[in-house]
Amino acid sequence: xxxxxxxxxxxxxxxxxxxxxxxxxxxxxxxxxxxxxxxxxxxxxxxxxxxxxxxxxxxxxxxxxxxxxxxxxxxxxxxxxxxxxxxxxxxxxxxxxxxxxxxxxxxxxxxxxxxxxxxxxxxxxxxxxxxxxxxxxxxxxxxxxxxxxxxxxxxxxxxxxxxxxxxxxxxxxxxxxxxxxxxxxxxxxxxxxxxxxxxxxxxxxxxxxxxxxxxxxxxxxxxxxxxxxxxxxxxxxxxxxxxxxxxxxxxxxxxxxxxxxxxxxxxxxxxxxxxxxxxxxxxxxxxxxxxxxxxxxxxxxxxxxxxxxxxxxxxxxxxxxxxxxxxxxxxxxxxxxxxxxxxxxxxxx
Amino acid sequence: xxxxxxxxxxxxxxxxxxxxxxxxxxxxxxxxxxxxxxxxxxxxxxxxxxxxxxxxxxxxxxxxxxxxxxxxxxxxxxxxxxxxxxxxxxxxxxxxxxxxxxxxxxxxxxxxxxxxxxxxxxxxxxxxxxxxxxxxxxxxxxxxxxxxxxxxxxxxxxxxxxxxxxxxxxxxxxxxxxxxxxxxxxxxxxxxxxxxxxxxxxxxxxxxxxxxxxxxxxxxxxxxxxxxxxxxxxxxxxxxxxxxxxxxxxxxxxxxxxxxxxxxxxxxxxxxxxxxxxxxxxxxxxxxxxxxxxxxxxxxxxxxxxxxxxxxxxxxxxxxxxxxxxxxxxxxxxxxxxxxxxxxxxxxx
Numbered sequence: 001x002x003x004x005x006x007x008x009x010x011x012x013x014x015x016x017x018x019x020x021x022x023x024x025x026x027x028x029x030x031x032x033x034x035x036x037x038x039x040x041x042x043x044x045x046x047x048x049x050x051x052x053x054x055x056x057x058x059x060x061x062x063x064x065x066x067x068x069x070x071x072x073x074x075x076x077x078x079x080x081x082x083x084x085x086x087x088x089x090x091x092x093x094x095x096x097x098x099x100x101x102x103x104x105x106x107x108x109x110x111x112x113x114x115x116x117x118x119x120x121x122x123x124x125x126x127x128x129x130x131x132x133x134x135x136x137x138x139x140x141x142x143x144x145x146x147x148x149x150x151x152x153x154x155x156x157x158x159x160x161x162x163x164x165x166x167x168x169x170x171x172x173x174x175x176x177x178x179x180x181x182x183x184x185x186x187x188x189x190x191x192x193x194x195x196x197x198x199x200x201x202x203x204x205x206x207x208x209x210x211x212x213x214x215x216x217x218x219x220x221x222x223x224x225x226x227x228x229x230x231x232x233x234x235x236x237x238x239x240x241x242x243x244x245x246x247x248x249x250x251x252x253x254x255x256x257x258x259x260x261x262x263x264x265x266x267x268x269x270x271x272x273x274x275x276x277x278x279x280x281x282x283x284x285x286x287x288x289x290x291x292x293x294x295x296x297x298x299x300x301x302x303x304x305x306x307x308x309x310x311x312x313x314x315x316x317x318x319x320x321x322x323x324x325x326x327x328x329x330x331x332x333x334x335x336x337x338x339x340x341x342x343x344x345x346x347x348x349x
Numbered sequence: 350x351x352x353x354x355x356x357x358x359x360x361x362x363x364x365x366x367x368x369x370x371x372x373x374x375x376x377x378x379x380x381x382x383x384x385x386x387x388x389x390x391x392x393x394x395x396x397x398x399x400x401x402x403x404x405x406x407x408x409x410x411x412x413x414x415x416x417x418x419x420x421x422x423x424x425x426x427x428x429x430x431x432x433x434x435x436x437x438x439x440x441x442x443x444x445x446x447x448x449x450x451x452x453x454x455x456x457x458x459x460x461x462x463x464x465x466x467x468x469x470x471x472x473x474x475x476x477x478x479x480x481x482x483x484x485x486x487x488x489x490x491x492x493x494x495x496x497x498x499x500x501x502x503x504x505x506x507x508x509x510x511x512x513x514x515x516x517x518x519x520x521x522x523x524x525x526x527x528x529x530x531x532x533x534x535x536x537x538x539x540x541x542x543x544x545x546x547x548x549x550x551x552x553x554x555x556x557x558x559x560x561x562x563x564x565x566x567x568x569x570x571x572x573x574x575x576x577x578x579x580x581x582x583x584x585x586x587x588x589x590x591x592x593x594x595x596x597x598x599x600x601x602x603x604x605x606x607x608x609x610x611x612x613x614x615x616x617x618x619x620x621x622x623x624x625x626x627x628x629x630x631x632x633x634x635x636x637x638x639x640x641x642x643x644x645x646x647x648x649x650x651x652x653x654x655x656x657x658x659x660x661x662x663x664x665x666x667x668x669x670x671x672x673x674x675x676x677x678x679x680x681x682x683x684x685x686x687x688x689x690x691x692x693x694x695x696x697x698x
């Protein structure tokens with residue numbers, strides 16, 4: 001596609017934002033969310049096989065830039081992702097991302113892709129996977145507090161995977177709620193716009209919080225949470241950024257992705273270092289129970305972990321291989337004689 | 350350039366391998382090496398301003414994949430780089446790389462570029478910068494042991510920056526030496542192909558080692574190193590991979606980039622944890638002397654550090670801005686209303 005003629009090894013398959021959107025529509029968004037949920041669940045089941053490290057964060061006054069690598073010994077993946085709550089005011093995304101897969105045996109990249117959309121999809125799929133094990137039986141109604149970029153994805157994943165049929169929305173900005181309501185028209189979900197968090201959680205078996213302020217906030221207080229509810233807390237995901245009152249954490253059974261990362265970034269950063277948590281992967285592989293009874297308050301303290309991105313990257317790679325959803329990017333210098341990098345440069349003159 | 354029409358914010362400037370080669374020829378390779386040396390030196394001078402962390406390595410049986418991030422508080426950069434010594438046998442590069450710059454204030458990427466060539470250039474420039482402070486006065490001859498992909502870049506950087514006029518080559522594979530000799534024809538350097546390491550170092554004021562085996566090797570022994578020589582050790586750059594006998598380390602004054610990383614990855618991994626080292630940036634900013642006398646053996650135990658890549662990325666960004674050396678990559682999803690990521694997806698149907 002470019003004016004050079006690099007060798008095939010030099011070409012890295014690339015999925016642009018445009019092609020990611022085409023791919024999602026080609027498959028169907030609810031199917032993508034269901035299939036991603038299954039892909040993530042399959043990788044949670046083999047959790048011990050992965051290299052795991054807390055993500056590498058570079059914090060600044062207005063936000064954070066993170067690298068999230070992992071590997072299963074065969075494939076290596078990482079995501080670049082930022083989080084800048086003030087971006088919205090300047091017309092920019094709070095979160096943007098891209099990701100890469102590489103072959104562990106050679107170190108050569110095998111996929112580069114946009115991941116802003118893919119992160120929204122995998123975050124919703126991870127929430128749905130957790131809810132599959134933790135939500136109260138027969139839950140049909142969810143509350144969605146925080147109606148930003150993640151809201152519709154959450155609602156559709158809970159519909160596709162857990163059978164949710166109605167969503168109660170609340171955001172401090174009514175325009176955000178209206179945006180979400182409008183986008184979910186025709187989705188088959190009953191959508192109710194509420195004017196307070198208290199109103200939104202009425203009758204909801206799943207309460208999802210996804211707000212973006214980089215501060216200790218109290219989106220939910222203990223008196224708002226009835227018995228048997230599953231709380232899906234998405235927004236508390238970096239140091240100094242939480243959404244729940246600590247009294248909720250004292251009462252709930254808390255499930256997490258990777259404890260060393262969640263203790264730094266999750267809701268549980270408010271708690272003592274030995275606050276008990278249950279690793280979600282142990283629930284998925286059957287080692288420990290998820291929801292045990294109808295009165296239990298469960299909390300998925302979600303911060304997002306590299307393995308979820310890895311699952312999503314592999315899902316995309318499998319879908320785009322050999323299709324025009326991918327383009328070829330001349331990103332890897334690959335001389336005929338691998339020791340002759342200089343000769344390749346010289347001959348290009 | 351693609352069939353979508355994403356917003357300007359969604360487009361990330363991309364420098365392909367082809368365009369990197371065009372750019373280097375446009376500027377002139379020796380000029381690139383000199384200017385990169387100055388760019389890296391300027392960043393070493395303000396070393397304390399940078400976020401520094403040992404690179405994040407994912408080791409496997411045949412190699413390593415690394416992420417190397419840093420930031421000066423205004424710009425964030427990282428490099429993806431692999432090191433797979435066995436790749437050569439399969440016709441693949443030992444080292445491939447790409448890198449990214451982002452705006453710290455927004456987290457938005459501002460440059461994606463190939464870095465296989467750029468890493469070769471910046472590694473040579475870093476060696477030349479160190480030699481500027483450490484090589485014996487009036488050195489005109491260098492030995493180059495290990496004639497792989499880095500060899501010609503090293504020779505030309507030492508010529509352009511330090512005034513080297515002759516290079517003595519040795520590699521266990523004579524074809525590698527012949528490749529390097531041929532590539533340096535017409536460079537203005539006197540090139541001598543040697544049949545042993547001992548022969549190569551004869552009369553050389555600068556001895557550069559750059560071999561690729563992932564093992565503890567002994568490319569140089571103590572009796573090979575005369576007084577006053579500067580050793581530029583490039584190849585020992587990951588755990589279990591060294592090139593020098595430890596007796597050389599006992600005798601030399603050793604200069605390093607970032608001690609926490611070099612103690613893991615460099616020649617000094619062979620030594621006790623309190624083996625004395627001098628941080629090169631303190632030499633560059635005038636805090637401590639480099640070479641003190643004509644009889645001193647100096648060693649630059651180079652492993653490569655993120656700040657060097659950062660300097661190189663900024664150098665490329667400044668050169669390609671507004672030119673056709675860059676292309677636009679549709680990598681960042683950027684809806685008109687930043688909270689309406691789902692709406693952007695929906696409207697793309």
